[in-house]
Each structure stands twice: as structure tokens, then as C-alpha cells.
Amino acid sequence: MKKAVFIDKDGTLIQNIPYNVNTTRISLLPTVGPSLRRLKDAGYLLILVTNQAGVAYGYFKEAMLIHVFNRINQLLSEENVMIDGFYYCPHHPDARIGAYKKKCNCRKPGPGMLTDAAANYGIDLKGSWMIGDILDDVEAGNKCGCRSILVDNGNETEWLLDHWRQPTLIVSSFDEAASFILKNK
Ligand SMILES: [Mg+2]
Ligand SMILES: [Zn+2]
Structure with missing residues (x-):
């Protein structure tokens, strides 16, 4: 089975x-390109979960997202690395667009995007990691058996820490997250 690093997009x-x-x-944020290259070289699948x-609020069409993901891989390809899989949740319980109004399992802190990717790619979740900038990312990773790293750049403001929201590690840059993963395989 393969191992993966699941990565939040924004922030x-x-x-x-x-x-x-x-x-x-x-x-791209600083250090992301070379860090992803190191993780890829170590054999990890790189899966974006966002x-x-x-989409649910009607701010933009779901079809726009492919352009965003293509642009991200275009920028990363300049650093000789690419994201292997893109997963997104277009839903929200308070959606203005009816088709997207639901309490789904894929919206983080739910684990649905990670478990879907695990099924599609044959990923060993216990050997995998989630990197994000808020505790909802951490919880999504922890809920499906991954270890988790919070890149604390100031975007988490509530710090509601219960059992599921404890990161394995808190760092201040993506680079530190990658280094920790490579030391703790
Ligand atoms: Mg984020
Ligand atoms: Zn969803």
C-alpha cells in the first residue's frame, strides 16, 4: 500500500x-515546492484536500476549480513536482445553491475526502499524514487514522482543542512539516 501526505490548499x-x-x-507559499519534492522522492503520494x-454559496462555479488545480500544478511543475490527486468539498449546510446544501461527510473536519482518496489510490492511512493551517484540517486527518501537522501561520484563531484536534506537531513553516515527516516515517 502507498502512503500519502494530504495537504490543505488555502494558507x-x-x-x-x-x-x-x-x-x-x-x-505558492515559501518552501512548499522543494518540500513537496522531498516528500515525493520519499515515495509519498501528494493529495490536495480542500x-x-x-461553490455552495454561489461565489463561483464548480467548473472553475479545475483551472485552479491546473494552475497549482503548473506552478509546482516549475519546482519539478506535482500534486497526484485533487479532492474538494463543494457543499455547505447553509448553501445558497440547493444542489450543494447538505451536511456532508467530505467537508473538513469530516474525513470523507481522505477516505475517498484512500479507497481510490490504495492508501495506508495509518502511515499517512495531513498538513493544514487550521484545526479542522488536523481533525480530518486524525479522524481517519493519519498523523497530522498544523502549520501555524495565524489562520487558526479559535484553538478549540479536543481529543480529535490535537496535532502530532505544530510548526511555523511547510518545510518543517516535511522534515518531520521524513524523520518519523
Ligand atoms: Mg487552510
Ligand atoms: Zn462535502
């Missing part, structure tokens, strides 16, 4: 601009 992989789907405004409630 973890790319600069956080809420509900942005304008590809010209997408930029909540996209902007």
Missing part, C-alpha cells in the same frame, strides 16, 4: 485569498 499550499478562483492571483464552500 497551507498557496497564499490564502478567500474564495479566489482567479488563477493569476494564485501563488473545502470549497464558495
Whole structure:
């Protein structure tokens, strides 16, 4: 079975601009490219998992997301690495667009995107990791048996820490997260 690193998008992989789907405004955060390359070289699948409630709210069409994901891989390819799989949740319980209004299992902190990817790729979740910038990311990873790393860049503001929301490690950069994973395989 393969191991994976699941990665949140906004504020973890790319600069956080809420509900942005304008590809010209997408930029990778520092150290992300070389760090992903190191993880890839160590054999990890790289799987992006992102909540996209902007679809549910009607801020942009679901079809826009493919352009966002393509742009991310275009930027990463300049660093000689690519994301292997893109998973997103377009739902929200308070959606304005009826088709997306539901309390789903895929919206983080739910584990649905990670378990779907695990089924599709044959991923060993116990040997896998979740990296994100808020505790909802941590909980999604922990809930399906992964270890989890919080990149604390100030985006988590509530710090509601219960059993499921305890990260394995808190770091201040993506680079540190990758190094820890490679030391703790
Ligand atoms: Mg985020
Ligand atoms: Zn969902």
C-alpha cells in the first residue's frame, strides 16, 4: 500500500485569498515546492484536500476549480513536482445553491475526502499524514487514522482543542512539516 501526505490548499499550499478562483492571483507559499519534492522522492503520494464552500454559496462555479488545480500544478511543475490527486468539498449546510446544501461527510473536519482518496489510490492511512493551517484540517486527518501537522501561520484563531484536534506537531513553516515527516516515517 502507498502512503500519502494530504495537504490543505488555502494558507497551507498557496497564499490564502478567500474564495479566489482567479488563477493569476494564485501563488505558492515559501518552501512548499522543494518540500513537496522531498516528500515525493520519499515515495509519498501528494493529495490536495480542500473545502470549497464558495461553490455552495454561489461565489463561483464548480467548473472553475479545475483551472485552479491546473494552475497549482503548473506552478509546482516549475519546482519539478506535482500534486497526484485533487479532492474538494463543494457543499455547505447553509448553501445558497440547493444542489450543494447538505451536511456532508467530505467537508473538513469530516474525513470523507481522505477516505475517498484512500479507497481510490490504495492508501495506508495509518502511515499517512495531513498538513493544514487550521484545526479542522488536523481533525480530518486524525479522524481517519493519519498523523497530522498544523502549520501555524495565524489562520487558526479559535484553538478549540479536543481529543480529535490535537496535532502530532505544530510548526511555523511547510518545510518543517516535511522534515518531520521524513524523520518519523
Ligand atoms: Mg487552510
Ligand atoms: Zn462535502
